[in-house]
Amino acid sequence: GQRFGEMEVWAIEGYGAAYALQEFLTVKSDDVAGRTKMYEAIIKGETPAQPGVPESFKVLVKELQALGLNVELLRLGKGASTNGAKGKKEAKEAVKKG
Numbered sequence: 392g393q394r395f396g397e398m399e400v401w402a403i404e405g406y407g408a409a410y411a412l413q414e415f416l417t418v419k420s421d422d423v424a425g426r427t428k429m430y431e432a433i434i435k436g437e438t439p440a441q442p443g444v445p446e447s448f449k450v451l452v453k454e455l456q457a458l459g460l461n462v463e464l465l466r467l468g469k470g471a472s473t474n475g476a477k478g479k480k481e482a483k484e485a486v487k488k489g
Contacts, residue, residue, distance in 0.1 A: 417442035 395403075395415055403412045418425040418439075425443040432439040444464070455462045 413442060416447075417445050421446040 400412065400416070403415070418429045422443050422445055425440075429439050429442075431437075452462045452464070
């Protein structure tokens with residue numbers, strides 16, 4: 392199989408192929424459940440589901456937690472933004488509460 396190192400990921404990102412990169416790092420990588428769902432959707436002629444969290448990211452979270460860092464994954468609701476002023480304000484409030 393193919394392997395994508397750090398430099399390959401940067402090159403694909405620099406080329407602007409974000410969706411291809413997301414596919415390479417999730418459903419075509421170590422996301423076993425996502426790969427199975429993608430295969431079933433293709434066979435059935437359905438719209439593929441959104442890719443899940445890559446296993447490598449889960450490993451990173453566990454390593455950070457082992458260092459004593461509290462890492463929480465948050466899901467954005469409909470209409471939420473990761474780069475808007477409202478999103479930043481909500482994130483700061485969540486950190487204060489946490």
